Amino acid sequence: MPKVHLAPLSSIAAGVVGMIAIAVVSPLSAAGWTAGLLYLGVSNALLARGLQRREMSAFGWGNWATATRSTLIAFVTALVATSFTSPISVPLLVVVAAIALVLDGVDGWVARRTHSETELGARFDMEVDAFLLLALSVYVAQLLGWWVLAIGLLRYVFVVAGWMLPWMRATLPPRYWRKVVTAFAGIALTVAASDLLPLWAGVSVTVIALALLLESFGRDVLWLIARRPAKTARLETGHRRKGSST
Template sequence: MSATSASPAPLARRIYPMRATDAPVHRFAVLAPVGLAIVAVLGLTAFSTAGSLAVGAGIAAYTVGAIVFGAKLRRHHDHARLGLANAVTLLRLALVSSLVIPLVGLAPAPIAIIVVATISLSLDGVDGWLARRQGLSSRFGGSFDMEVDSVFALVLAALAVVVGGAPWIVLLLGLPRYLFFIAGAIWPWLYDPLPPRYSGKVVAVIQMITLIVLQLPGLPHALAIALTVGVLGALGWSFGRDIVWLWRRKA
């Protein structure tokens, strides 16, 4: 087959949704039940004190996420392979969904929460590297990773406050992405693409590490507030810089 006859395929895939029989969609559908099993196993072992209803909530959270991103995959993944990066992000979705279980069940399990959250955070740096290494970066992959990160931060913040008894100000650490999204609905130029910034990634990692530290039992409220205020300042600087850049670009 000549290069000319092969070239329209990626463009067509960007315009038209994939079929259920296409390889990426099929692989995603095969891997999704594995994530479901991970949520169930963690719910019945690490978070067993949360109760069956809470386990059901974690399974429901994962199922909704898998369905939503499965639909997005069909429209926005313009490669012939799913890629290891998206498989890793799907695993992270399962780990984050399992954290919904102690939140809904109001079940203190700080060690298990910290272990699961640390594994998820460690994998966060793997999926992007895999996508670049395999040459399979896509609009879908970037969105999938970002939304899992956003839910991860919100769930950890809620766990720290509702289950761990941290000050309510900690909840603000889980809201920046959603506040930015709401602002973008008012000012659409906030949705314009941003240049990659290493400093922004560093701030995001600091945010997640802080949220994991805040799961520690017996952490003094004064220290929790100090950590939260410091990270909120860093997030404000990072988001503020991006907003100024987008505003100047619009102007």
């Protein structure tokens, strides 16, 4: 029988209680409730699936920190979805996002100190980071323009490209710069969301974040292209030549 992990269930329970508390401070719309609960359900279902597939019996303190951050992102998601139709408490959104960003610097450290680093934990951390950027970019896009969505969508474009091009699914080498760029993007979007900066300053930090992400993803794509299987490269070259001769 598959083992039952309490972490996904705990995250859902804490998320529901937290959303009720959030709604007291900043009422949530029907779309806000739906988005927040949907995030809690899908993210924890994927987490439970990952735990089951890897037959993990221990969750690890670093993963608990990431799960806490994921729960906070459900609140950010609910507030952002509500913002399309109703006013929200911007300070509350900024504070919750800021706490999630702080925890992003804690979970890896905790995992290393407690010797509980796992492949699943690293993937969990990365996907939580990506969704926080997506949620924040959706909100900031309402303030600065829809071009900001590129910040949140880059990761998902990369994933879709991997579905179509198997060589792009190769394991990338660890690179600390990715973490730095992701953290800067989250901070830039949170600062822009606060609306405390002049418009030009908010646009500037957001443009810098987008440029850094493009550089980071671009470097990874170039690394993958240089190391794609020789057979794949020959096939693609042959297709290009065939297309040019017709």
